[in-house]
Amino acid sequence: MLTLQSWIHIAPTGACLEGHSVPVTDSNEGLLKRLYHQYVGDYPKFFKMDPLCRLGFIASELLLQNTPDRFSPREDRAVILFSHSGSFASDSHYQQTIADPNDYFPSPSVFVYTLANIVTGEIAIRNHYFGETSCYLLNRKDPAEMIAIVEEAFLDPQTRSALCGWVEYVDETHYETTLFLVGPEDHTGKPIWNQDTINDLINF
Amino acid sequence: MERTLEHELIVKEGDNLLTPLGMTSAESYRAVKAGQSALRRYEGLWGVPEPFVASLLDRKAIDQALDAHYSIRALETYSFFEKMAILSISRALEQSSVDPASDRVRFFLSTTKGNVARLETENRYRPDVLPGYSAQRICDFFHNPNPPIVISNACTSGLCAQIAAMRALQQGRCDHAIVVGADQQSKFIVSGFQSFKALSPLPCQPFDRDRQGLNLGEAAATLLYTRRPVDEIGPTDWIACRGAIRNDANHISGPSRTGEGCYRTLRAVLQDTPPEELAFLNAHGTATPYNDEMEAIAIDRAGLSDVPVNGLKGYFGHTMGAAGLLETVLSMYALDDQTILGTRGYVHCGVSHPLRLSATHATTQRKSFIKLLSGFGGCNAALLFRQGGDLC
Numbered sequence: 001m002l003t004l005q006s007w008i009h010i011a012p013t014g015a016c017l018e019g020h021s022v023p024v025t026d027s028n029e030g031l032l033k034r035l036y037h038q039y040v041g042d043y044p045k046f047f048k049m050d051p052l053c054r055l056g057f058i059a060s061e062l063l064l065q066n067t068p069d070r071f072s073p074r075e076d077r078a079v080i081l082f083s084h085s086g087s088f089a090s091d092s093h094y095q096q097t098i099a100d101p102n103d104y105f106p107s108p109s110v111f112v113y114t115l116a117n118i119v120t121g122e123i124a125i126r127n128h129y130f131g132e133t134s135c136y137l138l139n140r141k142d143p144a145e146m147i148a149i150v151e152e153a154f155l156d157p158q159t160r161s162a163l164c165g166w167v168e169y170v171d172e173t174h175y176e177t178t179l180f181l182v183g184p185e186d187h188t189g190k191p192i193w194n195q196d197t198i199n200d201l202i203n204f
Numbered sequence: 205m206e207r208t209l210e211h212e213l214i215v216k217e218g219d220n221l222l223t224p225l226g227m228t229s230a231e232s233y234r235a236v237k238a239g240q241s242a243l244r245r246y247e248g249l250w251g252v253p254e255p256f257v258a259s260l261l262d263r264k265a266i267d268q269a270l271d272a273h274y275s276i277r278a279l280e281t282y283s284f285f286e287k288m289a290i291l292s293i294s295r296a297l298e299q300s301s302v303d304p305a306s307d308r309v310r311f312f313l314s315t316t317k318g319n320v321a322r323l324e325t326e327n328r329y330r331p332d333v334l335p336g337y338s339a340q341r342i343c344d345f346f347h348n349p350n351p352p353i354v355i356s357n358a359c360t361s362g363l364c365a366q367i368a369a370m371r372a373l374q375q376g377r378c379d380h381a382i383v384v385g386a387d388q389q390s391k392f393i394v395s396g397f398q399s400f401k402a403l404s405p406l407p408c409q410p411f412d413r414d415r416q417g418l419n420l421g422e423a424a425a426t427l428l429y430t431r432r433p434v435d436e437i438g439p440t441d442w443i444a445c446r447g448a449i450r451n452d453a454n455h456i457s458g459p460s461r462t463g464e465g466c467y468r469t470l471r472a473v474l475q476d477t478p479p480e481e482l483a484f485l486n487a488h489g490t491a492t493p494y495n496d497e498m499e500a501i502a503i504d505r506a507g508l509s510d511v512p513v514n515g516l517k518g519y520f521g522h523t524m525g526a527a528g529l530l531e532t533v534l535s536m537y538a539l540d541d542q543t544i545l546g547t548r549g550y551v552h553c554g555v556s557h558p559l560r561l562s563a564t565h566a567t568t569q570r571k572s573f574i575k576l577l578s579g580f581g582g583c584n585a586a587l588l589f590r591q592g593g594d595l596c
Contacts, residue, residue, distance in 0.1 A: 075450065075468060084336055086356055088329060091392075095323040098395045104253065111396035112457045112580055115316060116356040121581030124451040130468055132449040133583050134364060137354035139336035145351055152371035156448060158472060170329055 002151060003190040004197055005161070005181040008063045010035075010055065012173055017062055019201065030172060032058050039065065043126065050090045050113035052169040053122045056081060059179045060123045060163060071128055076160040078132040078153050079120045081167050082146050086116030086137050089169050119167060132159060141166060143195050150182065160184065211434055213596065214370045216442040217380070218428035219533045220296035222288055223520055224259055227269055228295060233537040236519045237565065241548055243407040243419050243521055250391040256403055258389060259421035259521040266291060282345075283319050285388040286338050290345055292424035293384050300428055302380045304346035310378040311352040313339040314365035314385035315525035318354075321390035342384070350378070359488070359579030360449070361385065362528015363587050366427065367447035373431050385529035386424035393524075394420060400457070402492055410489035410515035410547050411496045411561050413554030418490040421521025425529035437593030442536050445572075445588040445596030448472035452582035459494050459578060463502025466578055469586035470506035473574060477588065482511045483570035484544045486535045488577045489515020490522055491549070495578060500555035512566065513559040518548030532575050532589070539591060544568050 008017045015022035015035060024034050032054045036046050040061050049057060064070055090113040097105050112118060117135035124133050132153060138145060150164045165179035182193045191197045220228060224242035225235035242259035246252075263284055270279055270291050279287055297304060304311075318335035331337045339352035355365040362385040369381035387393075397403050397420060404417035429444060437443070450468040452460035460466075485508060487499050496515075503509060516531050523530050538545045544566040551563065572590040590596060 073453070079451075085329070085334055088334065091317075091320055091323060091333070092327055092329070094396065095320075095327045095392065098391060099324070099327065101251065101253070104395075106395040106399035108396075108400045108457065111399055114320075114392075114396065115358045115580050117358050117579075117581040117583060118456050121451060121456045121583065124453045124582060125455070128453050130450055130453050130464060133357075133451040133581065134368075134449060135356045135581075136368075137334070137336045137339075137356050139334075139340045139351065142351055145353070148372075148375075148377060149353070149368065152368070152375050152377075155371050155374060156472070158448075 001185055002182040002193040003185050004193040005183055005190060006063055007178065007180045007201060008059050009178045010059050011176045015062060022062060035062070048109065049122060052087060052089060052167065053113065053119045055169050055175055055177050056119035056167045057122050057126065059177045063179050063181060064127065073128040073130060075130040075158055077129050078159045078162040079123050079129060080134045080150050080153055080162050080164040081120055082136050082138055082165065083116055083168050084138060084141065085168055085170050087114050089171065090114045123163065132156060143198050147194060212431045213434055213437060214373050214429050214444045215432045215437060216427060217302065217430045218296040218299040220292045220426045221530055221533050222292040222424040224261055229533050229537055233534060236534060236545060237543065241407060241519050252391050252394050254398055256394055256398070257405065257407055257419045259419065260389060261288065261422050282341065283322065285319055285386060286341055288424040289313065289342050289384050289386040292386065292426045293346065293382055296426035296428050302428060304348050304382060307349050308379040309348055310350050310372055310381055311339065311343045311348055312365045312369045312381060312383045313342065313352055313354045314361040314383065314528065315354065315387055316356065316358055316361060317387055317393055320392050321388060324391065357579065357583050358581050359524060359527060360577040360583045360585040361525045363447065363575060363577050363585035364449055366444060366528065366532070366587060367449060367585065369429050370444050370447060373429060379430060381429045382426065383429065383529065384424065384426045385526040387422060387524040387526055389420050389422045404491060407549055408491035408517050408521070409549035409551070410491040410517055411553065411555055411559065412550050413552045415491040415493065415496065415554055417492050418517065419521035421523040423520055423523040423526040423530050425526045425533055427529055427533065434593055434595060439592045441592065443590050443596060445590050446473045447585065447587040449583065449585045452584065454582055456582060457580050459498035463498045463505060465582060465584035466499060466502035466576065467505045469584045470502060470508065470574070473586045473588040474506065479508050479511050481570060481572055483539055483568040483573050484512040484514055486531055486573055486575045487513050487515045489517055489547065491517055497555050498578065499576065500557040500559055503559060504557035509557065509559065511560065512544050513561050514545050515547045516545065528575065528577050535573050535575060536589065539571060539573065542567050542569065
């Protein structure tokens with residue numbers, strides 16, 4: 001059994017950390033950029049990322065921002081993300097660059113994001129995580145599968161905590177992420193990370 | 205969390221390789237042993253402006269083989285990618301008594317790009333371009349009631365899928381795991397690797413000083429795994445002992461200069477295994493300058509520079525989602541045959557830390573090997589395999 005340390009949810013309507021709405025200033029920019037400017041600001045690689053990575057990255061930033069020793073290199077934390085559409089947004093973008101023989105401009109900086117696991121790598125790079133990074137694609141949002149797979153990742157004896165959850169991006173108006181920081185039972189009264197907890201917290 | 209099934213091991217109970225050189229593992233292995241390669245030069249294929257060298261499946265032959273098993277009409281609406289996975293799974297199942305329709309069986313699909321070629325005809329969002337959809341269709345074809353899992357960890361997917369299956373078996377979440385890896389090549393993938401300047405204009409030369417990059421390939425490969433008590437394991441059974449996945453935490457498209465993640469996977473799977481027990485290390489060996497150098501550094505750091513190393517991309521290219529399964533199965537068949545396969549295309553050492561590489565096959569009496577993979581996103585994976593019933 002794993003315990004839930006903290007969690008975050010982001011959708012086009014706003015961000016919610018531990019059940020509390022995250023204040024964001026009004027501007028013409030999209031929500032993810034506004035969150036970046038307001039809460040991160042010092043990681044320009046953000047602007048190179050594709051939308052799926054921006055979504056997962058911003059969620060991980062808000063979730064981890066107040067954790068102690070945050071950037072100390074570590075191998076004991078896994079990053080395990082689940083998605084339905086995976087890299088579709090970048091696949092579609094890349095396809096546009098090769099469709100017309102008279103306007104053919106394939107670019108490595110677009111192509112690299114046509115892999116759904118890049119978001120796990122972006123989070124590992126930012127936080128100096130040498131542990132496991134895994135990306136799974138499910139045919140539907142399935143919390144039971146997600147919990148079982150994350151629990152099984154702790155069979156790796158070096159894995160002691162996991163940043164895990166759902167990250168889904170289709171387009172500017174259809175995206176959603178729920179990330180959890182989970183660890184072994186620690187008897188500090190943190191809730192057990194199971195389907196009931198998830199359903200109580202949010203309408204996952 | 206402790207492993208729940210200490211007295212049981214994860215055993216291979218079937219396999220299949222669907223490659224341009226054979227429709228079974230045995231056929232594909234025999235072709236490799238005979239030194240054949242499926243790499244050919246293609247010009248103008250799929251509207252890709254520049255020529256490329258690749259290892260491609262014969263689509264007609266796949267359809268004919270499927271027609272012999274099933275009515276081809278039942279497969280009319282399936283993509284080529286889905287069809288090659290189905291054919292490979294069905295051939296692997298023939299070697300075992302596993303009923304794929306049982307609720308104690310789970311499907312694990314390793315792919316990097318699935319049905320992405322379908323965007324070429326219509327570039328819009330719809331279910332059938334998503335890998336989860338293909339996995340469900342494959343699962344439905346075999347009447348399996350469980351949700352399938354797609355492992356999408358770039359080029360390491362084929363090992364990560366085996367690791368996911370081992371864990372599900374260890375936890376008792378299933379009794380049999382069907383792990384299939386497949387990728388269909390297309391203009392999408394070829395043009396992307398060309399944009400990275402990662403493709404070799406010639407058949408690839410892993411670890412060689414003149415290597416110019418990788419070749420892409422297509423294949424489907426299947427491994428069936430089950431749990432079995434230690435005392436029921438025979439001397440020829442293949443055991444999947446221990447796997448690990450680690451990140452470089454360095455760059456999304458360039459390997460670490462210290463081989464960080466790759467070294468850490470090796471350290472994690474080796475534990476107390478003495479290097480003398482290893483018949484060989486089957487490297488990723490894509491034949492890009494950076495990958496092969498990175499692996500040489502990681503292997504040296506892990507104290508394995510005296511262990512024979514081989515790379516198999518010279519036979520079938522880089523088969524992406526299939527690579528981890530294809531190269532695992534070829535390595536198993538090689539050791540069944542007391543053989544260390546040669547690294548086709550290798551002539552002169554081209555890495556800074558010399559490895560025990562050879563272009564020609566060698567013989568061995570040893571019974572275990574490590575398979576390595578690395579990929580975009582900084583991910584690395586390693587798996588230790590052993591033949592016979594010792595505890596891992």
